Amino acid sequence: MSDVIAQATGLVKTYPPRDKRSAPFTAVDGIDFALHRGEAFGFLGPNGAGKSSTMRMLACVSPPTAGTLRVLGMDPAADGRRIRARIGVVPQDDALDTELSVRENLLIYGRYFGLSIDVIDERATGLLDFAQLSDKAAERVDALSGGMRRRLTIARSLINEPEILLLDEPTTGLDPQARHVLWDRLFRLKQQGVTLVLTTHYMDEAEQLCDRLVVMDGGKIVAQGSPAELIAAHATREVLELRFGIGEQAAALDKLRQAVTGDRIEELPDRLLWYTAEGDAALAAAHTLGLTPVTALVRRSSLEDVFLALTGRTLVD
Numbered sequence: 002m003s004d005v006i007a008q009a010t011g012l013v014k015t016y017p018p019r020d021k022r023s024a025p026f027t028a029v030d031g032i033d034f035a036l037h038r039g040e041a042f043g044f045l046g047p048n049g050a051g052k053s054s055t056m057r058m059l060a061c062v063s064p065p066t067a068g069t070l071r072v073l074g075m076d077p078a079a080d081g082r083r084i085r086a087r088i089g090v091v092p093q094d095d096a097l098d099t100e101l102s103v104r105e106n107l108l109i110y111g112r113y114f115g116l117s118i119d120v121i122d123e124r125a126t127g128l129l130d131f132a133q134l135s136d137k138a139a140e141r142v143d144a145l146s147g148g149m150r151r152r153l154t155i156a157r158s159l160i161n162e163p164e165i166l167l168l169d170e171p172t173t174g175l176d177p178q179a180r181h182v183l184w185d186r187l188f189r190l191k192q193q194g195v196t197l198v199l200t201t202h203y204m205d206e207a208e209q210l211c212d213r214l215v216v217m218d219g220g221k222i223v224a225q226g227s228p229a230e231l232i233a234a235h236a237t238r239e240v241l242e243l244r245f246g247i248g249e250q251a252a253a254l255d256k257l258r259q260a261v262t263g264d265r266i267e268e269l270p271d272r273l274l275w276y277t278a279e280g281d282a283a284l285a286a287a288h289t290l291g292l293t294p295v296t297a298l299v300r301r302s303s304l305e306d307v308f309l310a311l312t313g314r315t316l317v318d
């Protein structure tokens with residue numbers, strides 16, 4: 002895992018003003034990261050954190066404003082074409098040709114890479130199988146479900162047999178079952194040695210898929226590591242979630258903050274989170290203090306808790 006396949010140092014993306022009244026906007030504000038061959042690497046953060054801007058720079062479709070970026074040992078500014086030939090891109094918006102058939106979408110995309118008809122044809126058959134769309138090959142894209150379209154977009158991005166696959170929010174808008182099917186396909190690609198780079202604002206997706214990730218907020222990286230490392234560094238083992246009746250939360254928070262020392266207690270609009278080594282012991286203590294939550298839940302800490310600890314906000318507001 003020491004083989005660095007892409008690296009950024011002090012990477013910045015500043016957009017020009019949208020109109021005369023607005024100022025330039027720095028969406029990516031001096032970030033450093035290194036991607037290793039064969040890993041699944043994630044950019045986790047809320048909307049507007051700068052994830053897509055980073056992905057577009059990696060995809061060589063948006064030039065960095067400052068800093069250095071190397072992808073596959075090359076400079077996107079000078080070798081964008083050569084890099085693009087060896088990477089696959091799954092954009093947030095599927096951008097499929099909805100009036101064409103599933104198979105035709107793959108064939109047309111293959112032509113962009115200058116592949117011969119025979120090669121495209123053979124790869125399309127394999128990719129339809131991979132995407133579990135063989136029985137839909139002749140159907141028009143506009144007849145597909147959202148999950149199928151996503152799988153087709155991924156199949157399309159693989160037509161040039163890329164070494165790196167960039168996926169921008171691959172499962173946003175999909176139902177849980179469609180998300181799990183997609184995760185399974187992405188696991189399969191990783192097993193085949195494809196380096197996966199994805200953005201997400203779903204913490205469960207980041208935990209499931211990513212070997213390593215960076216947490217982004219406001220254009221900066223606020224933490225990086227494996228999901229387990231991040232949780233160990235920024236959260237306690239367990240969390241007690243307490244929900245109170247209308248108007249009762251503020252008084253409960255006061256009571257807890259006075260009585261509890263050493264543990265961190267966070268307040269969200271609809272619940273209190275008590276970060277603690279032993280959730281059950283904390284719940285017993287809450288009862289001893291005379292608190293009467295409507296619901297109490299003990300769970301293990303997650304990346305959502307890491308984000309909250311680092312920024313004071315939840316990932317999905």
Ligand SMILES: Nc1ncnc2c1ncn2[C@@H]1O[C@H](COP(=O)(O)OP(=O)(O)OP(=O)(O)O)[C@@H](O)[C@H]1O
Binds near residue numbers: 016051052
């Ligand atoms: N072309 C542009 N011109 C000006 N501002 C832009 C442009 N593209 C993006 N931005 C702004 O940059 C910020 C970061 O956008 P970006 O899409 O990189 O974030 P993100 O983390 O991927 O969020 P999302 O999940 O919404 O895509 C946002 O506030 C966005 O409005």
